[in-house]
Amino acid sequence: MTTQKSDYTWINPLAAWGTATGNQSAPSVEVPDIRENWDKATGYKVPTYKVGRLKHYIIWPNHGEKLWTRWRWWPTRRNMLHVTGIYNRKTAIAEKKILDRRPVYWLLCMAFLAIAPLLFPSNMQNTLLTAGTIFGIFAAINVCWTLIIGTASIFSLASYAVVGTAGFLTSWLSITYGVPWYVLPVIGSVVGLVFGLAIALPALRLDGFYYALLTLGLNELCRVFFTTSREFGSASGGLYGADSFISEAWDPMVQSHVGYYTSLLLLLAALSLFRLINGKRLGRILRMAPEKREAFAAACGVDYKRARIVIFLITSVALGFIGGFYAAQYRGVAFSIFSFDTVLLGLAMLAIGGIGKAEGAVLGTLVVVFLDKVLLDWGPMRHFMIGALMLAAVLFLNNGYFGIKRQFNAWREKKRGEWRSARTEKGGEALPEEATEIDDKDQLYFRRFDKIQRDYLKTLITPEIIEEHRRQPLGQHSEALERVLLYFRRTKMEDKYALHRAGPEGPYKIIAFSGQRGVSPRLVDDREYATVDEGYHAVFMRRVHDLMES
Amino acid sequence: MDIFFVLTNAITVACIYGLIAIAVSITWSSLGLINLAYGFVFTFAGYGAWLVAQHINDHPALIAAAGIAMGAAAGVLVCLVVFIPLHDKPNFTTRGMIATLAISLIGSQSFLMFFGPRPKSLPELFGFWTLDLFGVRLTSDKIGIVVCSALMLFLVVRWMRGSRRGLEIRAMMMNPHAASIVGIGIRSTGIYVMAVTGAMGGLASVLLSQTYYIAPFNGLTPLIKGVSIALCGGLGSVQGAVIAAILLGLVEALTNEFLGGQYVLMTQFLFIIAVLVVRPRGISGLLDKAREQ
Structure with a gap:
């Protein structure tokens, strides 16, 4: 502000021609370079970071x-x-x-799973093949479960109960009546349908978490029923001896490989079912009716209840099929399928990967099965780890691993908005909220420019130029005074000062225009000025005062 | 089998499960959290009481106090780990439920690691004596269990009706948003609620250990029973939970008498499903949306 020299004297260029009457020279202030001022005023004083939004497509x-x-x-x-x-x-x-x-990515992952047995280290081959078989079956169950919880938004915790019931009944039929293995999945499907019908009935009436708690109880009921009943044998920890497509005469390694690839096929079938339901008409209908917007969807003519029940029943059939397949694969079922821990592990698989997505179900199953079945020598630490992973996924991620991208983008948007508002400077300019309301963006730029200009002109208002103006209000002035006067002259008509000549020879009074046609100007004060030059200077002083106040 | 014997048994057990049901119910209606970690709270309090009985003193009052305190501590722990970080996040109800399940998984595995799979038993709290009431022989532990749980329930209800904190909790039950607007801290209320309900779970644990043992996975059955009773009575209603506990106790007693013990769970669940199909929000739950969450 104090860059001007105090002993600067301005020489009127008109003085050479003798036309400068009265102000051949005047003590004034040197005008700082306006471009420097502009750069300073428009530059950001807050550090900015380059945060890109490029999509790195190949x-x-x-x-x-x-x-x-x-x-x-x-x-x-x-x-x-x-x-x-x-x-x-x-x-x-x-x-x-x-x-x-x-x-x-799906194709690559499936291809990897298909060739994975070739890559297993030979000392772990058996463990990994067993784990892979379990992974295939559990991933198939979880993909179906995702259809129920995610697509149909029915929070059922009874999926493993359906699988287990189908498995137990088919094993029992196979043991008692010698039903061959290829019929077991079909019978399982029928069992699943009946079970699904039975538990779909309360789902029509109950909502959300009442249903979740009820199905949790149903699961416990199934466990108690099957472990205590006489037919299903409580001694051996499960019911075994069903017919299987894996012949016991084969080499154990061949048996493991057949188990691995059949369960992989089952997973593929479950994934295609997911694609067929979630990506087609039923799934789209339900995407229209997410939780809490059912009334709107119903008003649009979407029969979401019917769609949910249809999906629930189809999925129950699929779960029953998996149950029958399970029985045919392992020659029976263990009671552990009904245990609370199985439901917990299943929920952990869904929660880690992200509820509602097939890829989430598969990834979560992979992680949990790896921890549970491969790292066997960790003991109880395995389930502890799974619980910790599940807790961390739920606490920090909105929707599991596959929701990270969206969550991160939302977080970055939020931060970006915060930084943007932190950079905004106030004073004569529009606030960001106000700016969005103003249609004419020129207004915003004008206000910004005007503020910069006023700040600059304030530095030029010195006793020297006021004295210069007092000596001669009209005519050629020094650069500093000229700039100030140009700004004053350009102001809008509203509240612009003018001189009113009260008599034919004076005195003069200061008035202010209304800025509206037909509305007369108002008298600013009662002070009278004898000559017009005094009046000009008084108006100038008023404007200077207003400028310094703004 | 004597019907009165079965009935008194059923009432005793219903008292214990009723405590957990009311805890589940209060937590859901005031915080909107479906706390499935009561199994963990239950086992935590049981092991806490057992440690006190082993290492400090086995005076009954001390053991009961230790169980209640440990239960409250476990409740506060669940609140700090689950409720406070999650209560303002999207999908709170689902995530809260899964997080409490994760805590129960972690908890039972930790108990397994620290205490081993062998069950522990607490000393008798109520001594050995019997009372003859109108020709029905009541043993000391039954009377003690009924009196203790009734006392606990009475104190909790009294506290919720009469104290400033109770007023805050009831305001949260009515409308959590309005409660937070008028200056009731959601987080601090959460800690009170979880401490009180945890204390109820802890007392239930000590009482149930008069009949059963304390083992890492023993929290599950009380949890499931409690949740079923809470569901049947209507989440958020204390009197509904009491009615449901008595009704389910009756169903259990009648099934035991006429059908046989292995059908108890079945008849109970059929009863719950029947109740829920007729009244989807339980016996005394409100029919419209009870809580906007």
């Missing part, structure tokens, strides 16, 4: 002709991948990018 080469010849699911016109064709902005070369890469 760009593939393309050919304009090939853009429309895509692989399609026969006989529909659906594409295999969601690909978009683009032209490079710089080189104008045709390119393409895959917008949804999940099918590629």
Whole structure:
């Protein structure tokens, strides 16, 4: 503010021609470079960070002709991948990018699971194959369970009870009546349907957590019933001896491999069921009716209750099928399928991966089964670890591992907004909230510019230029005074000062325009000025006062 | 089998499970948290009381006090780990439920690691004496259990009706948002609620250990029974839970008498399902949305 020299004297350029009457020279202030001031005023004083939002898509080469010849699911016109064709902005070369890469990842993961037995270390081969078999079956169960909890939003905890009941009944039939293995999944499906019908009845009436607690009780009921009943044998910890597609005459390694690949096939079947239900009409209907917006969906004509029950029944059939398959795979079922810990581990699998997503169910199952079945020598520490993982996933993640991306993006948006508002400076400018309300954005820029200019002009108001103006209000002035006067002259008509000549020779009074046509100006005060120059100077002083006040 | 004997048994057990049911009920209605970690609270209090009995003194009052204190401590622990970090996050109800389940998983595994799988037993709290009431022989532990749980329930209800904190909890039950607007701290109320309900769970644990043992996984049955009673009576209603506890006790006694012990769970669940199909929010639960969460 104090860059001007006090002994600066301005020489009127008109003095050379003799036209400068009265102000050949005047003591004034040197004007600082306005560009420096501009840079200083418009620069951010708060540190800013570069936070990008680039999507790092892999760009593939393309050919304009090939853009429309895509692989399609026969006989529909659906594409295999969601690909978009683009032209490079710089080189104008045709390119393409895959917008949804999940099918590629699924394919890679499945291919990895298919060749995984070749990669297992030989000393762990047996453990890993057993764990892999369990992983396949449990992942299939969890994918079906995801359909119930996620797609149908029925918080049922009885999925393992359905599987277990189907498994026990089919094993018992196979042992007692010699039913062959290939019928077991079919009978299991029927059992699942009956069980599903029985527990769908309360689901129609109860909502949310009442149903969850009820199914938790049902699970316990099944456990007590099967462990205490005479037919299902309580001595050996389970019911064994059913017919199986894995012949005991085979080499043990062959048996393990057959078990692994059949359970992998079961997982594939469950995933296709998930895709068929979640990605098609039923799933879309229910995506319209999320929790707490059912009334809206119903008003739009969506029969969400029916859709939920249909999904529940289809999934119960699938769970029954898995139960029968389980019995045919392991020649029976253990009571542990009904135990509270199994439900807990199942919930842990869903919670770790993320409820409502097939990939979440599969990943969660992989993690939990690995901890539970492969790291056997950790003892009770394994379940402790699983519980800790589950707790951490629930405490820190909104929707498990596969919800991290969305949660992180939301968090970053929030932080970005906070930083933006922290950088905003106030005073004459619009606040961010106000700015969004103003339609004419020119107004915002004008207010910003005006503030910068006023701050700058305040530095020029010195006793020297006031004295200069008093000596001669009109005519050529020094640069500092000239800049100040130009700003004053340009102000809007509303409340602009003017001189009113009260008589033919004076005196003069200061008035202020109303700024509205037809509304007369108001008298600012009663003070009278004898000459017009005194009046000009009084108006100038008033404006200076207003400028310094603003 | 004598019907009165079965009946007194059923009432005794119903008293204990009723305590847990009321704890579940109060927690749900005031905090919106479905606390399935009462199994953990139960076992924690049982082991705490056992440690006191082993290492300090086995005076009955001291053991009961230790059980109640440890239960309250476990309740506060659950509150600090689950309720306070999660209560303002999206999907609170689901995540809270899963988190309490995770705590019960971690808890039972830790008990298994520290105390081993062998069950522990607490000394008799009420001595050995019997009372002949109208021709029905009542043993000391039954009378003690009924009197203790009734006393605990009376004190809790009295506290909730008469104290400043109780007023806060009841305000939270009516409308949590309005309660927080008028200056009732959600977190501090959460700690009171969980401490009180945890104390109830702790007392239930000490009382039940008169009949059963304390083992790492023994919290499950009381939890399931308590939750069923709370469901049947209507979450959020103390008198509903009392009615449901008595009704389910009756069902248990009648089933024992006429059908046989192995059908008890079945008839109980059929009864609960029947009640819930007729009244989806339990016997004395409100039919409309009881809690907006």
